[in-house]
Amino acid sequence: MSDVASACAAAEAAFDAYRDAPLEARAAFLERIADEIMALGDELIVTAMAETHLPRGRLEGERGRTCGQLRLFAAEVRAGKFLDLRHDPAQPARTPLPRADLRLRNIPLGPVAVFGASNFPLAFSVAGGDTSAALAAGCPVVVKAHPAHPGTSALAGKAIRAAVAACGLPAGVFALVAGEGTAVGTALVTDPRIKAVGFTGSRAGGLALAALARTRPEPVPFYGELSAVNPVLLLPAALSARATALGTAFAGSLTLGAGQFCTNPGLLLAVEGGGLERFIAAANAALAAAPAQTMLTAGIASAYEHGVTARAAHPALTALANRAGGALFATTAAAFLADPHLGEEIFGPTALLVRCANAAELRAVLEGLEGQLTATLHLDDADHALARTLLPLLERKAGRILANGWPTGVEVCSAMVHGGPFPATTDSRTTSVGTKAIERFLRPVCYQDLPESLLPPELLAI
Amino acid sequence: MSDVASACAAAEAAFDAYRDAPLEARAAFLERIADEIMALGDELIVTAMAETHLPRGRLEGERGRTCGQLRLFAAEVRAGKFLDLRHDPAQPARTPLPRADLRLRNIPLGPVAVFGASNFPLAFSVAGGDTSAALAAGCPVVVKAHPAHPGTSALAGKAIRAAVAACGLPAGVFALVAGEGTAVGTALVTDPRIKAVGFTGSRAGGLALAALARTRPEPVPFYGELSAVNPVLLLPAALSARATALGTAFAGSLTLGAGQFCTNPGLLLAVEGGGLERFIAAANAALAAAPAQTMLTAGIASAYEHGVTARAAHPALTALANRAGGALFATTAAAFLADPHLGEEIFGPTALLVRCANAAELRAVLEGLEGQLTATLHLDDADHALARTLLPLLERKAGRILANGWPTGVEVCSAMVHGGPFPATTDSRTTSVGTKAIERFLRPVCYQDLPESLLPPELLAI
Numbered sequence: 001m002s003d004v005a006s007a008c009a010a011a012e013a014a015f016d017a018y019r020d021a022p023l024e025a026r027a028a029f030l031e032r033i034a035d036e037i038m039a040l041g042d043e044l045i046v047t048a049m050a051e052t053h054l055p056r057g058r059l060e061g062e063r064g065r066t067c068g069q070l071r072l073f074a075a076e077v078r079a080g081k082f083l084d085l086r087h088d089p090a091q092p093a094r095t096p097l098p099r100a101d102l103r104l105r106n107i108p109l110g111p112v113a114v115f116g117a118s119n120f121p122l123a124f125s126v127a128g129g130d131t132s133a134a135l136a137a138g139c140p141v142v143v144k145a146h147p148a149h150p151g152t153s154a155l156a157g158k159a160i161r162a163a164v165a166a167c168g169l170p171a172g173v174f175a176l177v178a179g180e181g182t183a184v185g186t187a188l189v190t191d192p193r194i195k196a197v198g199f200t201g202s203r204a205g206g207l208a209l210a211a212l213a214r215t216r217p218e219p220v221p222f223y224g225e226l227s228a229v230n231p232v233l234l235l236p237a238a239l240s241a242r243a244t245a246l247g248t249a250f251a252g253s254l255t256l257g258a259g260q261f262c263t264n265p266g267l268l269l270a271v272e273g274g275g276l277e278r279f280i281a282a283a284n285a286a287l288a289a290a291p292a293q294t295m296l297t298a299g300i301a302s303a304y305e306h307g308v309t310a311r312a313a314h315p316a317l318t319a320l321a322n323r324a325g326g327a328l329f330a331t332t333a334a335a336f337l338a339d340p341h342l343g344e345e346i347f348g349p350t351a352l353l354v355r356c357a358n359a360a361e362l363r364a365v366l367e368g369l370e371g372q373l374t375a376t377l378h379l380d381d382a383d384h385a386l387a388r389t390l391l392p393l394l395e396r397k398a399g400r401i402l403a404n405g406w407p408t409g410v411e412v413c414s415a416m417v418h419g420g421p422f423p424a425t426t427d428s429r430t431t432s433v434g435t436k437a438i439e440r441f442l443r444p445v446c447y448q449d450l451p452e453s454l455l456p457p458e459l460l461a462i
Numbered sequence: 463m464s465d466v467a468s469a470c471a472a473a474e475a476a477f478d479a480y481r482d483a484p485l486e487a488r489a490a491f492l493e494r495i496a497d498e499i500m501a502l503g504d505e506l507i508v509t510a511m512a513e514t515h516l517p518r519g520r521l522e523g524e525r526g527r528t529c530g531q532l533r534l535f536a537a538e539v540r541a542g543k544f545l546d547l548r549h550d551p552a553q554p555a556r557t558p559l560p561r562a563d564l565r566l567r568n569i570p571l572g573p574v575a576v577f578g579a580s581n582f583p584l585a586f587s588v589a590g591g592d593t594s595a596a597l598a599a600g601c602p603v604v605v606k607a608h609p610a611h612p613g614t615s616a617l618a619g620k621a622i623r624a625a626v627a628a629c630g631l632p633a634g635v636f637a638l639v640a641g642e643g644t645a646v647g648t649a650l651v652t653d654p655r656i657k658a659v660g661f662t663g664s665r666a667g668g669l670a671l672a673a674l675a676r677t678r679p680e681p682v683p684f685y686g687e688l689s690a691v692n693p694v695l696l697l698p699a700a701l702s703a704r705a706t707a708l709g710t711a712f713a714g715s716l717t718l719g720a721g722q723f724c725t726n727p728g729l730l731l732a733v734e735g736g737g738l739e740r741f742i743a744a745a746n747a748a749l750a751a752a753p754a755q756t757m758l759t760a761g762i763a764s765a766y767e768h769g770v771t772a773r774a775a776h777p778a779l780t781a782l783a784n785r786a787g788g789a790l791f792a793t794t795a796a797a798f799l800a801d802p803h804l805g806e807e808i809f810g811p812t813a814l815l816v817r818c819a820n821a822a823e824l825r826a827v828l829e830g831l832e833g834q835l836t837a838t839l840h841l842d843d844a845d846h847a848l849a850r851t852l853l854p855l856l857e858r859k860a861g862r863i864l865a866n867g868w869p870t871g872v873e874v875c876s877a878m879v880h881g882g883p884f885p886a887t888t889d890s891r892t893t894s895v896g897t898k899a900i901e902r903f904l905r906p907v908c909y910q911d912l913p914e915s916l917l918p919p920e921l922l923a924i
Binding site: 016020043061065084087088097098099101102104107109110188214218219223272336371379384387388391392395396398399400401402404405409411413414415416417418421422426427428429431432436442444445446447448449450451454 | 478482523546548549558559561562564565566569570572585632636644676680681683832841846849853854857858860861862863864865866867871873875876878879882883884888889890891892893898899904905906907908910912913915916
């Protein structure tokens with residue numbers, strides 16, 4: 001693992017120079033990365049298409065999102081709010097004891113390790129969300145390239161290195177390391193110079209790395225986004241009023257990108273009657289028309305096959321639709337509550353509908369769920385009373401609550417939370433998408449009575 | 463552990479009602495706790511004096527600090543900044559995709575377990591910093607009483623319960639549990655209804671509880687403040703100019719409260735010559751005059767005895783002063799770097815002076831240190847150049863950097879950081895003193911396109 005060690009050593013060596021550079025220089029660097037990504041031209045798109053089987057339109061959109069993300073973080077760096085500057089002026093005459101002059105700013109944690117996601121080869125990979133947030137915070141980054149898109153990773157890495165050079169920053173500010181298996185990841189997470197880890201991927205892999213991060217001689221924060229089924233609640237009045245439209249739209253969200261989104265709607269909850277059969281019929285029709293899509297990797301496709309086959313064979317499940325483009329199964333609340341495995345994620349275009357006899361059963365199913373990235377309510381005015389009683393529970397289960405929409409599609413903005421209670425993520429206090437993600441890579445330092453000439457300049461003016 | 467289970471069940475049951483109460487009600491509750499503590503009158507002081515051997519003046523001051531802390535948190539709750547309200551308005555006409563309406567607020571994590579400290583029987587115990595911060599965040603609290611001051615704990619618990627009742631809050635908002643040994647603490651940290659833990663105490667105890675918190679089926683944040691020696695750097699010009707005054711003031715900080723502070727100055731770093739012998743002489747004289755003090759518990763006194771005896775017998779250490787009131791030892795930078803155990807905390811009035819041949823040695827000693835709560839510079843104008851080169855290193859080692867002061871005395875205010883890299887704390891991203899401590903008990907939730915009548919009221923107005 002000499003590559004990992006030398007990347008971490010260079011990151012450590014670059015840390016003070018990078019974090020001490022003016023915020024404007026840091027912002028310009030992020031913008032330059034975006035420029036360099038665009039300058040890669042069609043080679044990036046063509047390479048990503050070949051490696052991921054995702055269509056051109058999706059990848060061009062994702063490139064736009066990646067660059068938009070970098071530019072948004074650049075603006076956030078210029079604004080500097082994340083520094084959380086605070087000042088309690090001295091009170092020399094206070095009795096019984098005077099108060100010292102106390103000032104606070106956030107500083108970056110240190111070199112950050114990033115494990116990119118397979119399902120966002122651009123926006124959540126080498127130059128993606130975690131990398132952008134860590135660089136914005138002032139942390140050098142060492143990315144482990146996802147083995148599913150090595151060529152795409154190499155191109156993005158080249159763009160970042162070009163930006164590092166163009167901005168005159170130390171080379172150690174960014175490094176890309178690669179390797180199959182767990183050795184490289186283990187070396188990276190346990191390197192003493194790494195001070196935080198961002199991870200998007202499987203529950204098993206994330207939990208293994210999280211355990212390493214926490215049992216190092218110096219434990220470090222581990223931000224893992226692991227698993228979610230993103231419950232969608234079809235409340236009675238909404239279901240009754242627009243079952244067919246909901247069924248069609250649901251199938252669209254379920255099959256988008258072959259269901260390979262962390263916010264894929266994998267669990268539907270509805271009370272029997274009042275349009276549920278029409279919903280199923282519409283979903284079924286849409287799934288029948290949905291084309292089969294090639295999944296990101298052979299491993300993902302095989303795990304999906306395996307999961308759907310197990311569902312089809314499960315005595316407590318009914319197959320409502322089991323198509324090449326997507327699969328929908330149904331069960332009862334009682335059966336769901338009896339078997340916790342039914343709440344587990346199958347990555348891909350399959351969902352489970354839990355048929356509840358009444359609102360109390362629906363609530364019981366919700367209460368039994370693990371933490372989620374999102375929870376969605378489809379509701380009409382007549383559903384508001386029920387929704388109001390469910391909201392406190394939804395807040396405790398999920399990082400984002402949607403009304404009358406679908407959880408796929410995660411806006412990169414200031415108010416986004418792409419996070420949630422365990423096991424949706426390993427740290428519910430944060431988000432991995434949006435500007436609030438910068439906070440993950442900071443820690444506060446207090447300066448007491450420091451002479452003005454030694455104070456960080458941003459603490460002088462407050 | 464039925465007490466723990468029933469306390470956690472009650473806390474869980476009270477959570478939604480408590481967090482949904484208006485901020486004004488939460489603030490009034492915190493103020494009422496302060497009123498109820500004052501209403502306990504002298505019984506609280508007398509009980510604490512008997513249990514802790516701390517003098518009346520210190521405990522009256524600590525009571526003032528405890529109530530001031532509660533009132534400061536009440537003001538912070540009214541201001542509501544910790545909610546971090548954010549709003550990205552809908553952009554229905556945006557292409558290629560419209561943007562939804564997205565709003566964010568922080569909500570409390572859930573019931574919090576608090577382990578009070580032995581050395582602050584009021585300000586960091588039952589009604590202390592962690593409890594105040596968690597209640598301010600909207601979390602019910604279950605406190606494990608410290609076995610060193612059970613009567614003081616019971617009185618503070620009575621005051622909080624009286625405030626709960628007077629404010630018409632559910633009884634489960636606060637509970638006090640007690641028990642010797644580790645069974646109660648283990649039950650509390652592993653109870654599935656507990657969603658975060660605040661701990662101040664020993665490194666061994668804290669690490670054991672932290673491991674439990676992280677290996678629960680649902681891991682939870684563990685905020686432990688464990689260990690620090692709080693290096694004090696005597697820079698050459700300052701040492702040369704005022705060695706005697708520094709030596710006397712150092713001894714005062716070292717022996718304050720029998721050295722039983724987490725910010726006790728347990729490590730001195732100085733370059734040979736230029737006043738160091740005068741500093742030692744002055745410190746020695748002050749330590750000779752310092753009276754012996756009764757320590758908080760027999761266990762602490764015995765651990766201190768043991769630690770000082772080991773230092774006296776250590777071949778690489780020289781006893782500069784070994785008095786009833788405090789003990790100062792010296793060693794060389796080379797010896798210190800050769801034996802990592804020399805950097806470990808001995809709780810009580812003893813410090814180790816590391817004599818460095820030059821600034822490079824001083825820097826090497828600093829680089830070898832573990833994370834610290836504080837780092838202190840004594841410096842004059844002529845020392846600024848050296849201080850400037852050391853500051854980035856100090857920032858990476860400590861949560862608070864002081865100039866020309868002493869680390870004992872932790873102001874409760876907005877800019878305070880009582881935290882620092884591991885093992886000073888288990889989470890360097892936070893502070894356990896000051897208003898920023900509230901953030902430890904919050905997580906963000908995003909609301910997407912929620913109808914106005916269902917939105918939390920504070921998200922309507924932004």
